[in-house]
Amino acid sequence: MMAPSSTSTKSSKPIIIFVIGGPGSGKGTICERLKTKYGFTHLSTGDLLRDEVASGSELGKELNQIMQSGxxxxxxxxxxxxxxxxxxxxxxxxxxxxxxxxxxxxxxxxFEKQIAPCSLVLYFHCSDTVMMERLINRGKTSGRVDDNVETIKKRLQIFHSNSDPILEYLKPKLAKIDGEKSIESVLESVELVIAKLMHV
Known part of the structure; x- marks a missing residue:
């Protein structure tokens, strides 16, 4: 039996899930579904920066200047x-x-030093071929200029060189998900991992 105090300390630690996946791996769609199902908060760093800029705060003005200057x-x-x-x-x-x-x-x-330890890393693994196909198709429908072959190749290269050391560092907390399957299959795999984490 655990002492009540140690249980309450444990439960007060927030569940932090890092969501890692290359461009076109489908992680954004899955995050939205998980947010609804589990009552999680979905924090996208891009959205946080854009929201801060839109707020017109002093920090927002400073961030805007940094981003505008490239x-x-x-x-x-x-x-x-x-x-x-x-x-x-x-x-x-x-x-x-x-x-x-x-x-x-x-x-x-x-992040782990200043905020909280990460509880789990969801890594949506897709081959470069699949991610490239998805991004090219998305470019056709959305007209996004950054979804051309050369740009996509560069984005994938940067993603791999940056994320490989992270995945190695967080290996004990890593759950590798096959991102090439259908959304429903991917969701099923993720839910099994989260159920273990939340003991449900």
């Missing part, structure tokens, strides 16, 4: 935004899906 927003800025969102939603959320972060190994290390 520079990358510092990791500390992104961490602060994530931390603030997690704290704001802590009491009403069952857990957090961190989408599009970490993109580099030092971001994973700093």
């Amino acid at each position: 520079k990358l927003v510092s990791n500390q800025h992104v961490l602060n935004l994530l931390k603030r969102s997690i704290e704001k939603n802590l009491s009403k959320s069952k857990g957090f899906l961190i989408d599009g972060y970490p993109r580099e190994i030092n971001q994973a290390i700093e």
Whole structure:
């Protein structure tokens, strides 16, 4: 039997799930479904940055200047935004899906150091061929200029070189999901992993 105090300490730690997958791996769609099913908060770093800029705050103005000049927003800025969102939603959320972060190994290390340990890493694995096909098709329907073959190749290259060390570092918490299957099959695989994590 565990002492009540240790149980309550354990349950007060937020469930943090890093969602990692290349462009076109389908992770955004799955995040939306998980958010609805489990009462998770879906935090996309891109959305957080855009929302802060749109708010017109002092920080938003600073971030806008950085992005307008084509520079990358510092990791500390992104961490602060994530931390603030997690704290704001802590009491009403069952857990957090961190989408599009970490993109580099030092971001994973700093997140765990400054915010909370990651509970699980969902890695949506797809071959480059499949991701490329999906992105080209998406480009045809959406008219997105960044979905041409050369750009896609570069994006995939950057994704692999950045994410491989992260996946190695977080290996004990890693759940590799076959992202090439249908949305329903992928969802089923993810739900099995989450059920274990939440002991449901």
